[in-house]
Amino acid sequence: MPRLYFDANASVPPHPEAVEAMRKAMVEDWANPTSTHREGQRARFRLEEARREIAASLGVAPGELVFCSSATEALHLLVRGLWPALGDRPAAVFPGEHSACLNPLRDWTRVAWLPEVPEGCATVVQMAANNETGILYVMPQVPGAVRVKDCAQAWGKVPVDLSDCDAAVFSGHKMGGPRGSALLWLRPGLPWEAVMEGPQERRRRGGTEDLPAILGLAAAVRHLTERQSLNASLVTMRDGLEAEILGWNRGIEVIGKDTPRLPNTSALLLRGRNGEAVQAALDLAGFAVSTGSACHSGAVKPSHAITTLGYSSEEARSVVRLSFLPDARPAEVEALAAALKRLT
Ligand code: PLP
Numbered sequence: 001m002p003r004l005y006f007d008a009n010a011s012v013p014p015h016p017e018a019v020e021a022m023r024k025a026m027v028e029d030w031a032n033p034t035s036t037h038r039e040g041q042r043a044r045f046r047l048e049e050a051r052r053e054i055a056a057s058l059g060v061a062p063g064e065l066v067f068c069s070s071a072t073e074a075l076h077l078l079v080r081g082l083w084p085a086l087g088d089r090p091a092a093v094f095p096g097e098h099s100a101c102l103n104p105l106r107d108w109t110r111v112a113w114l115p116e117v118p119e120g121c122a123t124v125v126q127m128a129a130n131n132e133t134g135i136l137y138v139m140p141q142v143p144g145a146v147r148v149k150d151c152a153q154a155w156g157k158v159p160v161d162l163s164d165c166d167a168a169v170f171s172g173h174k175m176g177g178p179r180g181s182a183l184l185w186l187r188p189g190l191p192w193e194a195v196m197e198g199p200q201e202r203r204r205r206g207g208t209e210d211l212p213a214i215l216g217l218a219a220a221v222r223h224l225t226e227r228q229s230l231n232a233s234l235v236t237m238r239d240g241l242e243a244e245i246l247g248w249n250r251g252i253e254v255i256g257k258d259t260p261r262l263p264n265t266s267a268l269l270l271r272g273r274n275g276e277a278v279q280a281a282l283d284l285a286g287f288a289v290s291t292g293s294a295c296h297s298g299a300v301k302p303s304h305a306i307t308t309l310g311y312s313s314e315e316a317r318s319v320v321r322l323s324f325l326p327d328a329r330p331a332e333v334e335a336l337a338a339a340l341k342r343l344t
Helices: 016-028 038-058 071-086 099-107 211-221 224-232 234-247 275-284 330-343
Strands: 065-068 091-093 111-113 123-127 146-150 167-171 182-186 252-254 265-270 319-323
Touching: 016 211, 038 065, 038 211, 065 071, 071 099, 071 123, 071 146, 071 167, 071 182, 091 099, 099 123, 099 146, 224 234, 234 252, 234 265, 234 330, 275 319, 275 330
Parallel strands: 091 111, 091 123, 123 146, 146 167
Antiparallel strands: 065 182, 167 182, 252 265, 265 319
């Protein structure tokens, strides 16, 4: 049997048209977009065309987007860039945020965990969807604060609304774009300054733009609506799988079961079992799944995204995350259910 991949929240295969756009760019548009000669100007034209296309899909102005190499980088540029103007005031942050977001916040004088909103709060940071549980979150209303949204997991899976935030980040490799492609969106007029200076990206992110990755991202964005509806239709299969698992009466819990969640994600709490061991057994049986965030795999630390919900460290170590690719088929999900039944 071919291997079956249920770790879409870690990364998904790039869309074939993204691969082709990248290949073409490497052959034809390899020149430096900053160069003033004809080759460079052609690369610049392609770059700006991609920016316009992606901006239109997000409903923002092209000049508000900064191309980055990962959502991690975008979050660092964003949070560190707000710090000079705002860092001496408190930030209110969702405690289940990805480490990519929590790490740059270490410089801030005070970080409060939402729902606490301290007096004089300068910025509020809330992810749209959690990578480990798939739980969807609403941006808290904090008058006067810069509202930062991490859309890395939501993009391509559910509609993304930028009307309730001032800055957001997006990751390409979670939605059919290539690794090395990501976006930072900044509403004009934010008290933000560049921390990686250079002439590129309107002086907001120095470094020669990775045109193949950017053109690959634009190609993936052309298929975003289709991807989103494929993801939406996964909910029936995902809920069916969860109903079957719960029907085994083995004390398994679905984290966030009754909360709005990404349609492709199921975080299973296998009480009394070690999540890493179940993941390894599934791997040997031909299934790629994850325990918590891929960025933490291999680390023995229990996932803070789970403990934040009130679960113990022991329980957090018993979680296995299933995240379906948009084109997952019923037979594949049935095979996964059978393997889980054998191994839990
Ligand atoms: N934010 C969230 C919610 C994520 O799930 C991830 C990656 O798993 C990131 C940020 C970082 O994204 P990237 O891999 O593009 O750095």
